[in-house]
Amino acid sequence: MEIGISTFVETTPDMQTGKLKSHAERLREVVEEIVLADRVGLDVFGVGEHHRADYAASSPAVLLAAAASQTFNIRLTSAVTVLSSADPVRVFQDFATLDGISNGRAEIMAGRGSFIESFPLFGQDLSDYNELFNEKLDLLLKLRESEIVTWDGKHRAAIYQRGVYPRPVQNPLPVWIGSGGNPESVVRAGKLGLPLVLAIIGGRPTQFAPLVQLYKRTAAAAGHDVSKLTIASHSHGFVGETTRAAADAFFPSTEYAMNVIGKERGWGPYDRQAYDAARSLEGALYVGDADYVAKKIIKLRKEVGITRFLLHVPLGSMPHDEVMSAIRLLGAEVAPRVREAIAEWEREF
Template sequence: MKPYTLGMITFLESGIDEKSGKVSHKERLDRAIEEIVLADKVGLDYYGIGEHHRSDYAASSPQIILAAAAKLTNRIHLGSAVTVLSSSDPVRIYEDFATLDVLSNGRAEIMAGRGSFIESFPLFGYDLDDYQTLFTEKLDMLLEIRKNERITWKGGKHTPKLDNVGIYPRSIQEKLKVSIAVGGTQSSVVRAAKLGLPMIIAVLGGSPLRFKPLVDLYKHFYHESGHNPDDMEIGIAIHGLITDKDPNDLVERYFLPHHATFTKLGEERGWNVGHKKEYLSKVIDGPLFIGHVDDIEKRILEVFEGLGVNRFLLQTPGSLMPHEDVLKTIELYGNRIIPNIKKKLNKA
């Protein structure tokens, strides 16, 4: 497997309402640049922005935001989390991220997914009845573009026919990194494994360790498909915030924006909205890594060792929180947790 890496992702949350917290999109974008610069400085391996087309997020075009940060950073990889490939043009996606790759001197990544939010489908004229086929066809086209400077593409239901067309610029990386984000569907895991693409599992409920069967499933089909085991990369993404002070204060303050966010999503999707008792159970042993730096380090190490993955992405803040909380999380994550985790894992 590839070396261990730890990074963060965000949807650039701008908040739900004044009671639970809300900032302008401009302010959230300015904060993002500051976060990326700090993340690079303290040693995070990755900063990813998830594409969303909603008023409560400021991230409709992650690649533009990341390009603004590319020349202000030196080593951190910059990418999406995710790019909703189903409602995007694979040619334009490659061109945008190849441009980012050039600007960052080979640090760009695409994390492709079907998207758990559906606003982009009607926005760009796509039918949700084609949810499955859109992603499959466009991923195939993106990978073909990544492989060949000039592409001949037969076209299909969702993509145009191309006859020996050049796609530029080309990435600095020999192959622009493309990973697949999955939410727990076995077919998505198997597809990523058979293609030999890195996989990121988004943990939204339950203990992260319950995803071990999906990790094992990926490894089985990855090896069966004959891919180089040295190139295998499996990641996990989990919501979290870190403090070096009283963790109860952070847990208490995070509840209001978190509850507001998931109440809104619950109303949109017909979920049952959990209350504080359920929230606290998620903090104790579920998918919310909110707490003291020493405890979060232990929980992240348990994820690496228990799942057998080699990438960890902390989704911060997950719901709008004061900027100083996010910066403190990045600082503690980079200066204390990441070097300790890598030291322990590399000794194991």
């Protein structure tokens, strides 16, 4: 069971002072968070790509590369790369570069994107949303398969017998498929035999179990070894010294961020009642002390089949020292509990 952190590098107002951190300050903080995550033994750190004022990371590969030379073991991934609006050649080159700097620890998490700002920014038509992703994923996979590439498509200029460099340390460079729970994306990942990441940020996590089974059935039908496939979750949460302290610390920025997004997407208001319900054992928020968060992750592994867990922290802007404390607790206290419990459970079966 792999355990790690994901972040969108939020730059929303501080809930106590109302002040905004600069993008530059928040980017430097995230480098420190990645270095700490490596030191406390976490397995992976993911950075999401966005192109709007309240998120600072429009280029995850650059940010991850800044931490690569200061870390030793932790895997470094996008979370996600908005492949539909990107040039797959450049994406591959960026992450192959990261792979070289980190000596084989880079990964790409490819997704269609739940935010749409990158499409007009890079001249893409939203009416081509699905077609763009399918075509660009096809090119990305060809780039990692062969140094010399010939490819032709509808939305990008053709490539004829061109070399793409640098080549990554890993062969092949890992590519994951990110999904918000759309069966189409789950089936796509299964057919291709690619690892799957599910954004489990609402409802009951157990509702995703049928999607995991669909993924496995599809992969098996396509001839892939299901035992070698990995399934990750991306879930909001926070670890504190006590469950009450964690809940109180994580709520203000979460309420703000969820209501900003909710207003954009037509959701109802997010309040403390909804928040506390999501913190329950059956809910999708992983907020509490080390024992409680570990218990929820173990439940997710046993009931849904998740083999990698990414705790998304912070949601909105929180004090940097509080984020660092949560990372420290996740690595030093939560991860050992989870790994020991899962290892024992697997021995029994």
